[in-house]
Amino acid sequence: MCGIVGYVGTREASELLLEALEKLEYRGYDSAGIALICDAGIVIHKTRGRIADLRRIFDEATDDDGCTVGIGHTRWATHGEPSDVNSHPHLSKSKRVAVVHNGIIENYIELRRHLEQHGYTFSTETDSEVVSELIDYCYSGDPVAAVRKAEQQLKGSYALGILFSDFPDQIIALRKDSPLIIGLGEGENFIASDIPAILKHTRNVFRLGERELAVLTAQRVRVLDIFGNRVDHPVDHIDWDAAAAEKGGYPHFMIKEIFEQPEAIRKTLAPRIREDLSIDLGFKRLTDEDLKGIESIKITACGSAYHVGVVAKHFLQKNLRLPVEAVLASEFRYEDPIVDEKTLVIIVSQSGETLDTLYALREAKARGARTVSIVNVLASSIANESEEVLYTWAGPEIAVATTKAYSTQLALIQLFGLHMARIRGNLSEEEVKSQITALQKVPEGVEKLLEDVKSVQYIASLYFNCQDVFFIGRNMDYALSLEASLKLKEISYIHSEAYAAGELKHGTISLIEDGTLVIALCTYRPLLEKMISNIKEVSARGAKVLAVINESDVQTGTVADHIIRIPECADIALPLLTIVPLQLFAYYIASLKGCDIDKPRNLAKSVTVE
Ligand code: G6P
Numbered sequence: 001m002c003g004i005v006g007y008v009g010t011r012e013a014s015e016l017l018l019e020a021l022e023k024l025e026y027r028g029y030d031s032a033g034i035a036l037i038c039d040a041g042i043v044i045h046k047t048r049g050r051i052a053d054l055r056r057i058f059d060e061a062t063d064d065d066g067c068t069v070g071i072g073h074t075r076w077a078t079h080g081e082p083s084d085v086n087s088h089p090h091l092s093k094s095k096r097v098a099v100v101h102n103g104i105i106e107n108y109i110e111l112r113r114h115l116e117q118h119g120y121t122f123s124t125e126t127d128s129e130v131v132s133e134l135i136d137y138c139y140s141g142d143p144v145a146a147v148r149k150a151e152q153q154l155k156g157s158y159a160l161g162i163l164f165s166d167f168p169d170q171i172i173a174l175r176k177d178s179p180l181i182i183g184l185g186e187g188e189n190f191i192a193s194d195i196p197a198i199l200k201h202t203r204n205v206f207r208l209g210e211r212e213l214a215v216l217t218a219q220r221v222r223v224l225d226i227f228g229n230r231v232d233h234p235v236d237h238i239d240w241d242a243a244a245a246e247k248g249g250y251p252h253f254m255i256k257e258i259f260e261q262p263e264a265i266r267k268t269l270a271p272r273i274r275e276d277l278s279i280d281l282g283f284k285r286l287t288d289e290d291l292k293g294i295e296s297i298k299i300t301a302c303g304s305a306y307h308v309g310v311v312a313k314h315f316l317q318k319n320l321r322l323p324v325e326a327v328l329a330s331e332f333r334y335e336d337p338i339v340d341e342k343t344l345v346i347i348v349s350q351s352g353e354t355l356d357t358l359y360a361l362r363e364a365k366a367r368g369a370r371t372v373s374i375v376n377v378l379a380s381s382i383a384n385e386s387e388e389v390l391y392t393w394a395g396p397e398i399a400v401a402t403t404k405a406y407s408t409q410l411a412l413i414q415l416f417g418l419h420m421a422r423i424r425g426n427l428s429e430e431e432v433k434s435q436i437t438a439l440q441k442v443p444e445g446v447e448k449l450l451e452d453v454k455s456v457q458y459i460a461s462l463y464f465n466c467q468d469v470f471f472i473g474r475n476m477d478y479a480l481s482l483e484a485s486l487k488l489k490e491i492s493y494i495h496s497e498a499y500a501a502g503e504l505k506h507g508t509i510s511l512i513e514d515g516t517l518v519i520a521l522c523t524y525r526p527l528l529e530k531m532i533s534n535i536k537e538v539s540a541r542g543a544k545v546l547a548v549i550n551e552s553d554v555q556t557g558t559v560a561d562h563i564i565r566i567p568e569c570a571d572i573a574l575p576l577l578t579i580v581p582l583q584l585f586a587y588y589i590a591s592l593k594g595c596d597i598d599k600p601r602n603l604a605k606s607v608t609v610e
Pocket of ligand 1: 303304305352354603607
């Protein structure tokens with residue numbers, strides 16, 4: 001999704017902005033641009049394509065060396081195709097105001113009409129162009145007043161970086177429902193959509209609050225709320241190892257992050273499990289009494305985080321004997337959800353900024369539900385707005401296709417489930433302890449799986465040219481196959497679908513022909529026999545079957561063409577282990593196909609539009 005950076009200081013802004021934009025490439029984009037304040041006024045360089053293309057254009061054109069203030073943008077097209085003209089920054093026709101924008105201006109057509117009546121003209125198809133012209137329209141010498149006046153007329157979501165040619169020493173930033181951080185340096189300051197963009201220059205950051213405006217100069221940052229009152233934010237010190245946001249010798253972030261899973265799961269679980277196997281979640285608002293009174297649970301999220309919810313639904317329902325539903329955040333918000341103060345809504349989000357998920361959280365809160373979020377990014381909007389937050393300590397996840405965030409979310413929601421089961425008396429103390437111990441052993445199990453990736457590589461080498469793949473599974477295995485299928489299609493562009501194994505024959509089996517690959521997840525022990533029947537059904541129609549099985553399973557190997565074995569473990573650990581070879585399978589297939597694995601086409605890491 002769109003990425004914003006901005007710099008004000010004494011160093012050459014152009015190189016700094018281009019490097020910072022490269023660090024945001026993981027968010028997904030199709031065009032890029034920068035605006036610099038130079039002696040001649042605001043100068044824009046922008047293009048469809050990659051940052052490398054932008055660098056080329058900048059190097060060819062440049063007579064703007066020595067500029068020390070600027071803003072930059074990577075665009076993920078929503079309104080208007082990816083093109084040079086639609087790229088950001090947008091410069092007002094007066095050349096006084098330049099804007100970079102992440103989000104969607106929902107009333108842009110209305111605003112455009114209004115401005116056209118006042119003689120303004122537009123040259124792009126974007127919603128964002130209206131912002132630079134609107135600010136220009138509102139400007140009469142005071143940039144803060146102009147931005148505030150314009151803001152009152154904007155509907156939708158926006159993180160904005162704004163330059164005024166009359167004020168060459170400053171950047172103005174503003175945000176609502178889209179993320180923006182401020183980085184504080186020595187004699188220089190930054191804005192960015194995400195921390196990796198500026199980590200090389202400063203570790204002191206804070207998040208701009210909802211509808212807050214910041215004025216940045218080289219020496220100071222002033223933050224104002226919607227009423228113009230000064231706001232002071234505590235500064236967070238980011239202690240990530242800078243290498244955590246680098247590839248560290250791996251060819252792609254995705255494979256690095258797959259291999260980081262044992263450590264990420266350990267870091268997520270360990271601080272919450274005491275030596276006596278009691279669980280400390282650090283909740284301050286949701287008391288044990290509140291959790292005892294919960295009558296139903298809804299888990300809401302998008303993408304892979306939603307898939308975590310589908311796995312967790314099975315786990316929580318079984319262990320808590322409560323109705324549990326996993327709902328896509330984009331649906332939850334508009335389905336007039338039945339939630340009240342007896343409903344616990346669990347929100348799952350790596351970034352903590354996915355707009356649909358944020359709005360689902362707000363909808364749940366507005367209806368009185370109790371809320372717990374599972375989030376990876378510290379102090380993100382979802383973390384800030386939910387009643388309780390459980391952080392996954394996965395570290396920065398850069399690859400668009402999530403791996404370590406998924407597995408830490410799943411481990412954490414399971415731990416939370418055990419906590420609830422203990423409080424509510426659903427499980428005996430002995431059972432809770434044995435499940436906690438099994439969870440603690442997950443990192444070892446994942447390490448074991450990662451020791452030998454050759455068999456997965458070999459199977460990938462047989463099928464990397466295939467057209468279609470069907471994943472089948474039952475219960476927890478079906479929930480997992482949703483994620484396995486998404487992983488494969490998003491990075492390799494192979495068409496794949498996940499089916500509840502019993503459902504395939506109600507239509508889709510007609511697509512199975514000689515050589516079609518079917519990946520059958522067969523780890524859920526109670527339904528193994530049924531899975532074997534389903535494998536036979538597809539084999540009889542010519543499918544090649546790759547079965548993912550428990551180590552002790554002696555039956556399934558006899559009916560499948562290939563097998564991947566999952567080390568023996570307790571049921572609670574199974575999904576966390578089973579997903580690993582399937583992540584690897586997707587990765588190796590995409591690698592053999594030569595795909596842009598970390599930045600698949602059309603995808604964004606953090607989806608901050610509806
Ligand atoms: C995008 C990412 C997915 C992620 C989803 C939800 O689609 O590519 O990997 O699962 O957004 O993001 P979130 O940050 O809310 O987990």
